[in-house]
Amino acid sequence: MGIDNWVRVMEETALRDQSMAAVFPKGLPVLLIRKTAGELYALANQCAHMGCPLYRGTLDGYILQCPCHDWRFDIRTGIFADAPEIRLRVYEWKIAEGQIYIKIQG
């Protein structure tokens, strides 16, 4: 059952350092961010404010700023910088045989 929840989303080599990719495991909008080799972050690609895709946002260190209204999130935790009660869902990820997988609940 558990293994079925890991969804392959892209080849590891297709994501360069300091870049992002919008992926859709089982149709869910997920943002993959690669800082360096082996340091990846996967979080909901939908701003907690009005649902804007975060893919075109700007990344400064670990802070991702939404392109629509500048809401800022920590990519390590998904926490909104101006109110910690608000957070983006973060997803588990893994790399196996050169492929990136995202764990989807249910």
Add this chain to the structure above:
Amino acid sequence: MNASTLAARKKALRFLFEPVVDKLGYKFTPVEEDADFLLEAEVSFEEKYGMPYCPCQARTRDRAENMKIVCPCIPFHREHFDAMKRCWCGLFIHKDVSDPSTLKQIPPSKFRKPG
């Protein structure tokens, strides 16, 4: 914008904002007439500027400042709004308030951060 589009967008803003303000301890004002008036203003801003700005705060030419008054702007004025138990325009009130007419606006200049 025709009446049905306007009504649909007001409903959409409610749908988008409700979970955000809920996490912050707020809810929509129960005074439907007020909520309707304020949401209608926000929909008109979206149509004109692409953003649902606060109807009761001024936009300037400074984008960073303007982003702090995009509704719901509670996160950017948290202590001030928590002290008033409402946001400046009154679209949102604290969850523990049932009668918003008891709440007053505290001018930003008079507001002193606690502690």
Add this chain to the structure above:
Amino acid sequence: MKKVKMYTLSTCLWCKRTKSFFEEKKIPFECVDYDKADEVEQERIMAEMRKNGGGGSFPYVCIGENVVQGYEPDEFERLLDCKSK
């Protein structure tokens, strides 16, 4: 009678209520809608509001020498009742 001047936004509920307060009392006032003003006027209004310790929150009401930011009927009443000394 003290001079009443206010800056408002045409989209602001509390600005409308502020205007109604003075209208109902038949107190004449000057009013500028910030959002209807041109950019030069907007900058002038914002500079005046900031100088008096306020940000961009409306309504902004001057009663004589006093400033009230926000819809505060009790405060309006108090300042209007105060006889100039």
